[in-house]
Amino acid sequence: MEIKIFCPATIANLNCGFDIMGLCLENIGDEMIFRKSVTKGVQITKITGANLPYEVTKNVAGVAALALLNTVENNFGIEIEIHKKIRAGSGIGSSSASAAGAVFGVNELLGKPLSRNQLVDFAMKGEAIASGSEHADNVAPCLLGGFTLVRGYNPLDVIKIASPSELYAVVLHPHIEVKTADARAVLEPTVPFKNAITQTGNLGGLIAGLFTNDYELIGRSLNDVLVEPFRKQLIPYFDDVKIAAIQSGALGAGISGAGPSIFALCKGENLAKEVAKAMQNSYSRTNIPFDFYISKVNEQGIKVI
Amino acid sequence: MEIKIFCPATIANLNCGFDIMGLCLENIGDEMIFRKSVTKGVQITKITGANLPYEVTKNVAGVAALALLNTVENNFGIEIEIHKKIRAGSGIGSSSASAAGAVFGVNELLGKPLSRNQLVDFAMKGEAIASGSEHADNVAPCLLGGFTLVRGYNPLDVIKIASPSELYAVVLHPHIEVKTADARAVLEPTVPFKNAITQTGNLGGLIAGLFTNDYELIGRSLNDVLVEPFRKQLIPYFDDVKIAAIQSGALGAGISGAGPSIFALCKGENLAKEVAKAMQNSYSRTNIPFDFYISKVNEQGIKVI
Numbered sequence: 001m002e003i004k005i006f007c008p009a010t011i012a013n014l015n016c017g018f019d020i021m022g023l024c025l026e027n028i029g030d031e032m033i034f035r036k037s038v039t040k041g042v043q044i045t046k047i048t049g050a051n052l053p054y055e056v057t058k059n060v061a062g063v064a065a066l067a068l069l070n071t072v073e074n075n076f077g078i079e080i081e082i083h084k085k086i087r088a089g090s091g092i093g094s095s096s097a098s099a100a101g102a103v104f105g106v107n108e109l110l111g112k113p114l115s116r117n118q119l120v121d122f123a124m125k126g127e128a129i130a131s132g133s134e135h136a137d138n139v140a141p142c143l144l145g146g147f148t149l150v151r152g153y154n155p156l157d158v159i160k161i162a163s164p165s166e167l168y169a170v171v172l173h174p175h176i177e178v179k180t181a182d183a184r185a186v187l188e189p190t191v192p193f194k195n196a197i198t199q200t201g202n203l204g205g206l207i208a209g210l211f212t213n214d215y216e217l218i219g220r221s222l223n224d225v226l227v228e229p230f231r232k233q234l235i236p237y238f239d240d241v242k243i244a245a246i247q248s249g250a251l252g253a254g255i256s257g258a259g260p261s262i263f264a265l266c267k268g269e270n271l272a273k274e275v276a277k278a279m280q281n282s283y284s285r286t287n288i289p290f291d292f293y294i295s296k297v298n299e300q301g302i303k304v305i
Numbered sequence: 306m307e308i309k310i311f312c313p314a315t316i317a318n319l320n321c322g323f324d325i326m327g328l329c330l331e332n333i334g335d336e337m338i339f340r341k342s343v344t345k346g347v348q349i350t351k352i353t354g355a356n357l358p359y360e361v362t363k364n365v366a367g368v369a370a371l372a373l374l375n376t377v378e379n380n381f382g383i384e385i386e387i388h389k390k391i392r393a394g395s396g397i398g399s400s401s402a403s404a405a406g407a408v409f410g411v412n413e414l415l416g417k418p419l420s421r422n423q424l425v426d427f428a429m430k431g432e433a434i435a436s437g438s439e440h441a442d443n444v445a446p447c448l449l450g451g452f453t454l455v456r457g458y459n460p461l462d463v464i465k466i467a468s469p470s471e472l473y474a475v476v477l478h479p480h481i482e483v484k485t486a487d488a489r490a491v492l493e494p495t496v497p498f499k500n501a502i503t504q505t506g507n508l509g510g511l512i513a514g515l516f517t518n519d520y521e522l523i524g525r526s527l528n529d530v531l532v533e534p535f536r537k538q539l540i541p542y543f544d545d546v547k548i549a550a551i552q553s554g555a556l557g558a559g560i561s562g563a564g565p566s567i568f569a570l571c572k573g574e575n576l577a578k579e580v581a582k583a584m585q586n587s588y589s590r591t592n593i594p595f596d597f598y599i600s601k602v603n604e605q606g607i608k609v610i
Contacts, residue, residue: 017505018502020502020509151506151507152503152507152525159513159522161513188498189498190496190497190498191496193492193493193496196500197323197324197325197531198457200325201325201456201457202456203508203509204322204326204456205457207512207513208516211467220457226501
């Protein structure tokens with residue numbers, strides 16, 4: 001028995017939703033293949049597209065797969081092929097796609113004992129070896145699709161948020177490295193009380209805008225007063241790209257995950273193409289190579305193909 | 306021409322929604338009467354139920370009424386009677402009811418040139434002389450009804466949040482004074498970054514729970530890690546009442562506004578009555594007199610009676 005799955009890229013944080021919000025992209029993602037084997041345990045048999053360890057306990061997908069396989073009784077093992085399309089360190093959930101893909105694939109071969117929501121917890125285990133801490137803001141949208149909110153971690157509480165149908169994301173990925181340690185180091189351990197309140201107001205506006213299909217409210221809410229002011233200095237020409245996106249009609253723009261990717265949200269595909277063009281034009285003036293993507297919000301999430 | 310209106314009490318903050326969320330109560334509120342007069346400007350002709358200044362520029366309702374009357378062209382003046390039922394300093398929006406009532410009444414006599422949402426800004430002007438700063442978290446739910454979110458202030462951005470139909474509030478008002486200055490002094494000017502993120506997660510959960518009629522999610526989200534830990538020390542036996550409310554089935558409980566009132570949210574009227582009994586029993590052991598109220602969420606807000 002063999003299945004092949006598509007593991008989509010994701011945008012975490014979404015400005016006011018730092019560490020708690022994420023959304024799932026449609027046409028950017030890894031592929032993974034899962035096969036039952038007589039040898040018990042997990043084996044990684046093939047990796048393309050990235051230089052990753054085959055040793056299961058050092059591989060994000062391997063750790064996540066084992067976390068799930070070890071908790072469900074079964075009489076077979078699983079072989080995994082990983083075909084990376086999402087670049088590591090791009091800020092659009094590359095390691096999360098592997099972790100989410102691993103638990104999704106293993107769950108399929110086990111006969112789906114767990115729901116997608118229950119799988120988030122296991123995917124976090126894999127994600128932890130990539131990021132150093134357990135986070136769900138990328139694995140949740142990868143598994144559930146659409147927009148997701150991580151309300152809290154004790155216990156893990158993940159909620160899918162309905163969203164309007166014409167929402168598109170544009171992602172510009174500058175080919176530079178933002179080290180996770182640096183991305184963390186710029187954050188202050190304390191923040192002004194009034195900024196914390198401003199952030200809650202915007203997060204409330206974002207959630208309300210998503211539920212009521214109020215694109216303008218979504219746009220007004222896409223502000224981050226806690227993180228972006230510090231992290232943007234790690235992404236050269238961030239402000240230029242953001243201004244270009246908004247001036248060309250984007251609802252809002254910001255840092256995708258820990259960066260360096262820059263995202264914009266737009267109403268409708270045509271406008272998204274305009275915004276992508278403006279962001280590209282803006283970044284073409286730098287000497288930094290980049291990729292870009294335009295994607296509708298992916299309501300389905302990870303899937304068998 | 307004369308109209309009489311009902312100006313409901315409100316619960317601001319709702320734990321995770323400090324300074325931004327509020328809800329409108331149904332059967333607790335002031336009454337106000339407005340009459341056109343040939344004398345231009347605003348006159349306060351009668352006040353019952355509280356010892357408040359008749360001087361318009363020192364009276365919350367007077368200031369709010371003037372703020373609106375002065376911006377709309379008209380050829381008459383307005384007389385106001387204020388019949389206070391909500392005790393000053395109770396933490397359930399007493400001054401806000403006066404401010405919201407004033408602008409609502411004046412707007413009615415002017416022929417409704419402004420929407421309820423537009424009136425929030427003018428009511429804030431009156432509220433400012435009571436609280437020392439312009440806040441909308443009580444005047445917004447008083448004017449709009451239901452639950453409201455103040456996304457931000459520059460410019461003022463108030464959003465009504467849909468909510469499930471069986472939501473009831475219980476309010477216990479201990480007869481003690483919490484000075485606004487004290488309530489502010491206990492707040493730290495900075496807060497831990499991770500607490501700010503926890504607060505945004507809970508606020509997101511509250512808004513999502515309200516939109517999707519998910520009572521349990523509303524309950525899980527009713528946590529305040531930024532303010533309650535400090536302010537509760539100003540309200541004797543707060544923890545006891547909160548525990549009594551939750552143990553008897555409340556979804557959540559916390560400080561109403563700046564206190565001293567303690568609120569609980571419940572699913573259904575019968576449960577609300579049980580919770581109210583448990584909260585009363587708990588507080589009866591103290592020597593502090595108190596009032597209590599049980600109210601459905603008031604979807605309509607302020608109204609002509």
